[in-house]
Amino acid sequence: MTLTNDAPARRVRRLADRQVTDRDALYRLLDDQLVGHLAAVADGMPIVVPMAYARVGDDLLLHGSTGGGFALRAVETRAPVAFAVTSLDGVVVARSLYDSSMNYRSAVAYGTLEPVDDPTAALDALADRLIPGRGAEVRANTRREVAGTRVLRLALDDVVMKARAGGPSEAPDDGEDRSVWAGVVPLAPAWGEPVASELTPEQTPMPESVVALMRSRARLPTL
């Protein structure tokens, strides 16, 4: 359920926490986000780190120096992992503090990490997910770069997705003052103005990949 903001008369209906079983909704969530949280057990203790990922078909490709250490260990020992991807979609402003809430979509995939068969292709997929089309503008990964990286795969076999969407609870007899505004304030990531690197020559045009990236989400107003 999408919040539509174009017409002032549109009102949000409530669709509370619920399990989502729609595979397309899962793909939309995974393809909309860039970072998830990988949890594992190390010496009986929970560990969790943020990691970049890319969905390719029914696999999540993981790769990230942040969690490199324990992720690699998890591969070697075939330790179970859980990988959570969450999108915070809005703040739900109810007429009581108790009913105030957040709209979100969240998926947790359970399984084990495995090395990918073709690291070169997997690294390209990860990069293309981050900045689509960038591969055509820069040199290919060198053999040394590929050799120095390990890309891991988590199959989307065992996934639980949950979501909350829509407006606040408005149960009768909840003691709430109906004259007060209630509703939802949507929240979404937006791009800021790109900033060139130190060595980018003056007047260098922004490449097609960055122009397209900027079009893929709303742009933050210049402050």
Next chain:
Amino acid sequence: MTLTNDAPARRVRRLADRQVTDRDALYRLLDDQLVGHLAAVADGMPIVVPMAYARVGDDLLLHGSTGGGFALRAVETRAPVAFAVTSLDGVVVARSLYDSSMNYRSAVAYGTLEPVDDPTAALDALADRLIPGRGAEVRANTRREVAGTRVLRLALDDVVMKARAGGPSEAPDDGEDRSVWAGVVPLAPAWGEPVASELTPEQTPMPESVVALMRSRARLPTL
């Protein structure tokens, strides 16, 4: 390190993955985000769920139906937990796929969950963190609402914070084509247009709390 976007001639410098030991930087991250990921071990398996939180002093207050089940169990058994809060701050567009990256800030707090001494005050703090000032516009939580909720506390005693900021790696002799644009595209959450609930009377003005909330982050352009 903040990316400044106002002057075209400003260039981002690189500040790669590093551990952050500045307590104020930790507070800024925690106070900027609304949702973290709680990881624990259940029957030897890793579990992770998104949860709303509020920082009050050197405690994180947690509360959220999503993870209610295992969080409560973790309290009862004094099981160790890890709670991660991450802010994705931008996409780093390098001149190679290999060096492409993300700017982020991330903190992981380790410890055990404990019940709070004053659930009424803790619930108010959680609500005030979500929508500052809303408490003055709506009725107080009822005794039954407070009784039906458990707010948990995770002390910020054992926290690891990491961050990456600034532009891409531009090492000499990396085989990269220097004529190509490289830099950073900042990313930040922004508010969309508020949508009134079904039972909000027409012409009801937006309350001060929502007006202030909208000012607290950039506003998405109306599409």
